[in-house]
Amino acid sequence: xxxxxxxxxxxxxxxxxxxxxxxxxxxxxxxxxxxxxxxxxxxxxxxxxxxxxxxxxxxxxxxxxxxxxxxxxxxxxxxxxxxxxxxxxxxxxxxxxxxxxxxxxxxxxxxxxxxxxxxxxxxxxxxxxxxxxxxxxxxxxxxxxxxxxxxxxxxxxxxxxxxxxxxxxxxxxxxxxxxxxxxxxxxxxxxxxxxxxxxxxxxxxxxxxxxxxxxxxxxxxxxxxxx
Numbered sequence: 642x643x644x645x646x647x648x649x650x651x652x653x654x655x656x657x658x659x660x661x662x663x664x665x666x667x668x669x670x671x672x673x674x675x676x677x678x679x680x681x682x683x684x685x686x687x688x689x690x691x692x693x694x695x696x697x698x699x700x701x702x703x704x705x706x707x708x709x710x711x712x713x714x715x716x717x718x719x720x721x722x723x724x725x726x727x728x729x730x731x732x733x734x735x736x737x738x739x740x741x742x743x744x745x746x747x748x749x750x751x752x753x754x755x756x757x758x759x760x761x762x763x764x765x766x767x768x769x770x771x772x773x774x775x776x777x778x779x780x781x782x783x784x785x786x787x788x789x790x791x792x793x794x795x796x797x798x799x800x801x802x803x804x805x806x807x808x809x810x811x812x813x814x815x816x817x818x819x820x821x822x823x824x825x826x827x828x829x830x831x832x833x834x835x836x837x838x839x840x841x842x843x844x845x846x847x848x849x850x851x852x853x854x855x856x857x858x859x860x861x862x863x864x865x866x867x868x
Contacts, residue, residue, distance in 0.1 A: 647827040648702040648820060656831055657819040661845065661861075664838040672816055672843065672861045674854045678720040678787045679710055680808075682772060682794030682801055682822075684757055685725060687750040695742075699823040700795050704756050706821050706847035707793045711761045713854045720785055721762030723753055724772050726800070732768040732775070770803035779811055789814035791850060792842075793821035798829040805842050815842035816861075818850060 647653045684707065688697045714721045728736070728743035737743050744751045753759055767776050782790070790813050792805050801822045805815045817837055824830050838844050845861040852858035 643826060644696070644698050645826045646698045646702070647830070648699040648823060650827075653827055653830070654820075656827075657834065657844075657846075660831070660834045660838055661819060664844045672845065672850065672853050673789070674717070674719075676786055676788040677714075677791060677816075678722060678782055678785070678789075679714045679762070679791050679793065680772060680778075680804065681707055681711065681721070681723045681757070681762075682792065682804060683724055683726045683796075684754050684794050685744070685750065686752055686754055687726075687744050687748070688795050689754050689756075690750060693750055697795055697823050697825060703793065703795075703821055703823050704754070706818065708757060709851055710791065710793065710818075710821070710847060710854075711757065713851060715761040717854070720782070720787060722772075722778065722781070723757065723759050723762055723764050724767050724794070724800075725751065725753055725764050726768070727751055727766050728768055734769070736769055770800045771807045772800070772804040773807045773811065782813070787813070789816065791816045791818065791821075793818060795823050796829075797822040797824035798833045799824070802833045802837060805837055809841045816850065817842040817844055818847045819844055821847050 687693055688695050689700050711721050726744050727746045733743050765776055772778055790808050792801055794801055805817055808815050819834055834844060849861045
């Protein structure tokens with residue numbers, strides 16, 4: 642499988658802007674910063690280290706945006722949840738069969754990258770694509786009165802998309818930053834954006850979300866990221 646660095650390309654940003662603008666036209670541009678949690682999926686060395694067989698070349702490009710989002714959420718005392726994907730022979734299920742591989746806790750590559758400060762939030766262990774599956778994530782969010790989630794991390798078309806759909810069916814509003822997730826190539830990434838924008842999530846650029854969180858904008862208007 643070809644693995645590309647696509648997030649810093651003009652083509653990706655142009656196509657993403659078109660999808661964001663389409664979502665705005667459909668009326669899903671409203672974003673309220675209160676009662677919102679940030680979910681950062683699987684930013685582990687397993688996916689980030691160039692020497693790993695699972696390396697995602699574009700993942701390094703989303704770290705600064707995630708760091709900024711984590712900071713602003715933390716400053717406003719809103720939940721920041723970092724997931725750490727781990728598998729055992731007992732909980733791997735079809736995932737282990739599909740990939741013929743698993744991320745073990747004792748493997749140093751299972752650790753979340755030190756480029757992100759997990760002390761700004763909590764670390765939640767998960768064993769499947771869906772961060773809600775067999776975890777207490779839903780309970781944690783509802784205990785805090787959370788109504789909407791912003792989803793970042795890796796991989797766009799696997800854990801991020803699955804968790805976004807799962808959040809939606811549990812009644813949470815979902816915001817999906819188009820430059821806040823990464824996967825192996827642009828085609829997988831854009832396919833997820835197209836699917837989610839039709840029935841599951843509001844699309845936005847990280848800059849849009851930060852502007853609303855910081856009070857310099859009142860809505861996600863799709864204007865951020867313009868070159």
